[in-house]
Amino acid sequence: ADAAMSEPLKSNYTKQEQSWFGGTRTVTDYDAYNAAMEAYREKESRDEIREALEDETSFYMGEFLDIYAYDGTEHELLKNASSPEDIGIVDWIYYTYCWDDVELPTVKLSELESAYDVSSFVFEAVDKLAEDGMDGYLLTDGKAVPFAYESDVEYTADGDSKTIYGTRYTFDEDTYNTTYEELFSMKYSDSGVEKPVTIDDDLGENYSSQYPESGKMYYYKDYDNSKGQGTLYCDGEEIDDDVYVYYYDEDTQNLYYLKEKSKSASGTLCRYDGGKPVKLMDDVSFSVADDQYMAVLVDYSNKRLKGDLKLVSQKDGKKTKKIDEDVRWLLNGTGSYDMFY
Secondary structure, three states: OOOOOOOOOHHHHHEEEEEEOOOEEEOOOOHHHHHHHHHHHHHHHHHHHHHHHHHHHHHOOOOOOEEEEEOOOOEEEEEEEEEOOOEOOOOOOOEEHHHHHHHOOOOOOHOOOHHHHHHHHHHHHHHHOOOOOOEEEEEEEEEEEEEEEEOOOOEEOOOOOEEEEEEEEEEEEEOOOOEEEEEEEEEEEEEEOOOOOOEEEEOOOEEEEEEEEEEEEHHHEEEEEEEEEEEEEEEEEEEEEEEEEEEEEEEOOEEEEEEEEEOOEEEEEEOOOOOOEEEEEEEEEEEEEEEEEEEEEEEEOOOOEEEEEEEEEOOOOEEEEEEEEEEEEOOOOEEEEHHHH
């Protein structure tokens, strides 16, 4: 009906009538004309809403894509798919979904007062699509395997161990606080995605997700943003508290970290190999590891921006050797850069 409706012409509501004096006069039915104009203005408002809906939905839906894999031969994986989106920051694993599989929400135009309401409606509708898990596909090793994406989960991935990590959370719209509830992992391969396995189900508001390293997930709990430190965990096991920076060395398969940051931004250097943490040295600003020793920058002066370079034994920190003085920093060293600001 709206498509066939055109703007009313006043002339269509005007006619000639016989006057009382024997002549003719022009008479306009303003009640009917004004009613028609009001109906037309409502139609224009609906057209604006339709146009806004089309613009907003096209932003989320993007182009309909046919996705292929190539291993010397071209293979069609999916038809009418959305643009693939990445999971993770370090290792990019992609997922997508087919619009043919998605039951899109509907709305009556009468439920939207104006085009200004469209943006919030579409955003909420799209968000709810994945609230309970949207059936999609993980793109891995040239295949598209079923994967249920959830909107209330933060994802990251470890391509080496083929593991997806998810952190489930709730957001309070009144207080704007995010409460993290569960950290879990899912193994994946070209044959599918396994069921999630809970790593930690007591994360709290002061949780800070980090990055997976060689099949292990590191993260902070009770993280203090003002101090930039918290209690460091690995796969549900507490490592140490007051940690502010760490580094995983793939060669030695050890974790090195600094804790108890001082006013000069130095701290206590420790090593963790899965057992009990080992203290190596105090007052460390930066460190670099090899298979036997660690090069450490100690006794660092914030005024001079220089310190002493030493070697320390990885095993127990007892064997130390001074290498140089007045060293500004270590290339690719692990430490806090607060001292430079």
